[in-house]
Amino acid sequence: MPTSAGLRGAAALTAALLALAGCSGSNDDGSVKAAPELRWDSCPAPNAAEGDGRPPGAEWECAGLDVPLDYDDPDGKTIELALIRSKALDPGKRIGSLVFNFGGPGGxxxxxxPGAAQDYQRLRQRFDLVSFDPRGVGRSAPVTCLDDRRLDAYYQGDSSPEGPVEERAYLDGLKRYAAACEKNSATVLPHVGTPDAARDLDRIRQALGDEKLYYFGISYGTELGGVYAHQFPDKVGRAVFDAVVDPTKTSEQGSLGQAQGFQLALGNFAKDCVDRGEDCRLPGTTAEEVEQGIVDLQKRLRAAPIPGSGDRKLTETAATNGIAQALYSKEFWPLLEQGLDEADGGQGQLLLALSDAMNGRNQNGTYSNIGAANTAINCADYESRYTLAQTKAALPRFRAASPVFGDFLGWGLLGCSAWPVPGAWETPDVSAPGAAPILVIGNTGDPATPYEGARKMVERLGEGVGVELTFEGEGHGAYNSGDRCVQRAVDGYLLDGKVPAADTVCKAT
Structure with a gap:
């Protein structure tokens, strides 16, 4: 499951349902030429691979940056990274460029x-706000696999098979998907991993003309930021890691942590519903009864999917995916409640729309490439390749962690089993001795990147580098929750260099 699909999906779901910077002039890594000058121009509308939608406003500019496809062959083939920026509102007090990665991976x-910028307007006073499509994503040499029609069928498939026939069908589907990715994207697949993306990030820094990197990484963006800090500790300026991926966990441990995290968030949602008494639309007088009602709904959908949208049905897999999507933000709890109530009555349109947002399905039936890129980046990063026997042996642990999400995430261990490219590591190295302080924010109610990951990131970054801030709240991420305590701490750090006291705690109001 993506670590931050909800961030990109939220904007799409809401809509559906309700001067030139120069190069640094230096060759920082000793093997690759200095980044060329960026040429900024007006932005086109996002294409289908990026998510489709309206063109950004006039305050946004776009550019392309050529980087080596293979950093071991720096004079060989290049690819172009797509960038976007909005200039600082107070040029006289401008600090530099603040580069965002919103996660995924694959977002x-x-x-x-542009859709999230309103949450960062105070930072825009003194920073150019900048983001980019990482390699393999959107306009940046995108990974492509199945076409839209086949993706509809793929996502309608059963992702928690029972018995040999269903298991074989599931494995065959994964093989066909991997084969399509190799057929359509063989050149780029070996080069979309996080280490290469981190080197791209430093090329972006150079091209923006900044001596140090100012960075805001969310979800997977924290893993990318950690790998960057490891590779370029002396180039870290001020960096914020929000909704932190645990760098000590293997792919299996990370998935198990997500099962626990989403179950925790679902329990918090259920308790909130019950606490509202008769206003809660779901059956049950306790949180446990509400959760059991969701398990019962999953069982009914497995036996008989219900009408969704057009000729697509709401299957058990789509419902589970949609429930997870709604748990990324407390703002979507009312939609989750409504969707579950409607599904209980035989109408699956809302839960299917939530699932579509998670999968990157646009309103016109096309797909962004977030799913393909997510798989390609994860499989390029993590070396584990699980067999059917290993996966089935792990399922009891996943089911114990989450009656609702355990099967879904447990079977997901097979996602790279047929992948044509080997993975790089068991866990990423984020040690960054000598780097400037990095603000690391953990959210106690985060479903996708459980809270404990923030402390592990601080430990792995090394003494004097990671500074932990705890947000006692709900949803994926802290700064974008609007909590003023979190925002004051982050703004003071990024704008004025004031590092918060270690172990600062902010409580949601």
Whole structure:
């Protein structure tokens, strides 16, 4: 499951339902030529791979940056990274460029930043706000796999098979998907991993003309930021890691942590519903009864999917995916409540729309490439390749962690089993001795990147580098929750260099 699909999906779901910077002039890594000058121009509308939608406003400019496809062959083939920026509102007090990665992996920063920029307006006073499509994503040499029609069928498939026949069908589907990715994107697949993306990030820094990187990483963006800090510790300026991926966990441990995290968030949602008494539309007088009602709904959908949208049905898999999507933000809890109530009555349109947002399905039936890029980046990063036997042996742990999401995430261990490119690591190295302080924010109610990951990131960054801030709240991420305590701490750090006291705690009001 993506670590931050909800960030990109939220904007699409809401709509559906309700001067030139120069190069640094230096060759920082000793092997690749200095980044060329960026040529900024007006932005086109996002394309289907980025998520489709309206063109950004006039305050946004776009550019392309050529980078080596293979950093081991710096004079060989290049690819172009797509960038977007909005200039600082107070040029006289401008600090530099603040580069965002909103996560995924696989999310388009070019599409996401204009929609999210209102949450970062105070930072825009003194920073150019900048984001980009990482390699393999959106306009940046995108990974492509299945066409839209086949993706509809793929996402309608059963992702928690029972018995040999369903298991074989599931494995065959994964093989066909991997084969399509290799057929359509063989050149780029070996080069979309996080280490290469981190080197791209430093090329972006150079091209923006900044001596140090100012960075705001969310969800997977924290893993990318950690790998960057490891590779370029002396180039870290001020960096914020929000909704932190645990760098100590293997792919299996990370998925198990997500099962626990989404179950925790679902329990918090259920308790909130019950606490509202008769206003809660779901059956049950306790949170446990509400959760059991959701498990019962999943069982009914497995036996008999219900009408969704057009000729697409709401299956058990789509419902589970939609429930997870709604848990990324407390703002979507009312939609989750409504969707579950409607599904209980035989109408699956809302839960299917939530699932579509998670999968990157646009309103016109096309798909962004977030799903393909997410798989390609994860499989390029993590070396584990699970067999059917290993996966089935792990399922009891996943089911114990989450009656609702355990099967869904447990079977997901097979996602890279047929992948044509080997993975790079068991866990990423984010040690960054000598780097400037990095603000690391953990959210106690985060479903996709459980709270404990923030402390692990601080430990792995090394003494004197990671500074932890705790947000006692709900949803994926802290700064974009609007909490003033979190925002004051982050703004003071990024704008004025005031590092918060270690172990600062902000409580949602």
């Amino acid at each position: 388009s920063g070019v599409a996401a930043l």
